[in-house]
Amino acid sequence: MTQSTKPIEVLVCIKCRREGIDSEGETRPGTKLLNALEGANPPASIQIKAVECLSNCSRGCSVALRGPGRWSYVYGNLDEKLAETVLEGAAKYQSTADGLVPWRERPEHFRKNCIARIPPMEA
Numbered sequence: 001m002t003q004s005t006k007p008i009e010v011l012v013c014i015k016c017r018r019e020g021i022d023s024e025g026e027t028r029p030g031t032k033l034l035n036a037l038e039g040a041n042p043p044a045s046i047q048i049k050a051v052e053c054l055s056n057c058s059r060g061c062s063v064a065l066r067g068p069g070r071w072s073y074v075y076g077n078l079d080e081k082l083a084e085t086v087l088e089g090a091a092k093y094q095s096t097a098d099g100l101v102p103w104r105e106r107p108e109h110f111r112k113n114c115i116a117r118i119p120p121m122e123a
């Protein structure tokens with residue numbers, strides 16, 4: 001079986017503020033995570049994009065993985081220290097044809113912090 005390298009997107013919410021942790025005026029953790037992801041120089045086929053709210057505000061930072069013809073996933077409880085984990089999970093996600101990474105092969109944080117999964121739109 002050949003592995004897919006079709007482009008995918010990693011959407012990062014840059015608006016989350018964790019209650020009791022992130023103070024007003026501080027760079028928001030999603031922005032720090034976004035910067036860490038971009039700074040890790042992911043392949044061009046893994047596109048990192050900022051978004052404003054994935055409706056997972058109480059369990060941010062939040063990211064979503066998506067791509068044409070694939071299941072989409074939302075993951076939460078992230079921060080910039082988990083940038084490598086996000087990129088590892090994104091690479092595994094990209095390597096599949098449909099976005100379905102076997103549960104045991106997902107990074108542990110993804111296994112424990114999956115907020116939602118959404119089936120691909122039928123052609």
Ligand code: FES
Pocket residue numbers: 013014015016017052053054055056057060062
């Ligand atoms: S503000 Fe980040 S998910 Fe809502």
